[in-house]
Amino acid sequence: MTNQMSMEFDSKSENESFARVVAASFATQLNPNLEEIDDIKTVVSEAVTNSIIHGYQMGEGKIFMECKIEGNDFHITIMDKGVGIGNVEQAMEPMFTTRPELERSGMGFIFMKTLMDDIEVISEPDIGTTVKMSKRIYG
Amino acid sequence: MQKSKYELKGNCLVIHLGKEIDHHYADRLKEDTDRIISKNYVKNIVFDFEGVDFMDSAGIGMIMGRYKKILHNGGQVLVSGVQKSVDRILRMSGLYQIVERCENIEDGIKQIEYR
Numbered sequence: 001m002t003n004q005m006s007m008e009f010d011s012k013s014e015n016e017s018f019a020r021v022v023a024a025s026f027a028t029q030l031n032p033n034l035e036e037i038d039d040i041k042t043v044v045s046e047a048v049t050n051s052i053i054h055g056y057q058m059g060e061g062k063i064f065m066e067c068k069i070e071g072n073d074f075h076i077t078i079m080d081k082g083v084g085i086g087n088v089e090q091a092m093e094p095m096f097t098t099r100p101e102l103e104r105s106g107m108g109f110i111f112m113k114t115l116m117d118d119i120e121v122i123s124e125p126d127i128g129t130t131v132k133m134s135k136r137i138y139g
Numbered sequence: 140m141q142k143s144k145y146e147l148k149g150n151c152l153v154i155h156l157g158k159e160i161d162h163h164y165a166d167r168l169k170e171d172t173d174r175i176i177s178k179n180y181v182k183n184i185v186f187d188f189e190g191v192d193f194m195d196s197a198g199i200g201m202i203m204g205r206y207k208k209i210l211h212n213g214g215q216v217l218v219s220g221v222q223k224s225v226d227r228i229l230r231m232s233g234l235y236q237i238v239e240r241c242e243n244i245e246d247g248i249k250q251i252e253y254r
Contacts, residue, residue, distance in 0.1 A: 013163035105200035
């Protein structure tokens with residue numbers, strides 16, 4: 001089976017829960033178990049929050065989300081046109097954060113890496129950041 | 140809008156958390172909690188997770204931040220009523236190294252008193 005959806009929404013913290021609920025309900029077509037649903041919700045929340053706080057620095061902007069189902073695989077892309085990440089490798093290290101004053105734990109990318117099978121981060125300063133993640137759903 | 144409920148039991152602040160702890164929720168919680176801490180003598184904090192079914196890394200940052208605030212008083216942070224989904228996040232983050240887990244609020248308060 002293949003199926004795809006995409007949406008665009010404002011960079012507002014209210015939309016964090018909206019985005020994760022949409023992704024999780026789209027993924028239910030694969031009959032995921034509760035833990036897999038939680039994993040999807042968590043990674044969407046992390047990526048969208050990164051776009052809001054870091055990408056758009058809590059200012060205005062649009063966030064794009066695409067979900068795709070291919071066989072038993074769930075693919076998700078979250079993209080912003082924000083400030084981008086200068087050093088992606090460093091950003092993905094545990095406990096690294098550019099905003100300690102906001103009490104960011106520096107755990108976001110670690111959760112994404114741990115909970116998904118695959119993650120790719122494409123980013124360029126002043127152009128934006130795209131996070132692509134995949135997970136096989138066993139149900 | 141999800142609300143948190145606060146209860147002062149002696150020098151212990153009990154925070155009954157809402158259903159989902161993300162960046163949006165955590166930001167509001169930080170403000171409210173810090174206001175209470177600045178106006179009252181709060182030595183210990185018990186986060187009541189009984190009704191929580193989702194938490195992401197923003198929740199970890201929020202707990203770590205409150206821990207730092209009460210640390211200089213020799214206080215303690217406890218998490219109570221943690222369910223499976225939240226437990227995974229707490230484990231993955233290594234937060235149990237600084238925060239203790241208790242079954243319920245009563246146990247948590249006893250744990251603090253007997254320390």
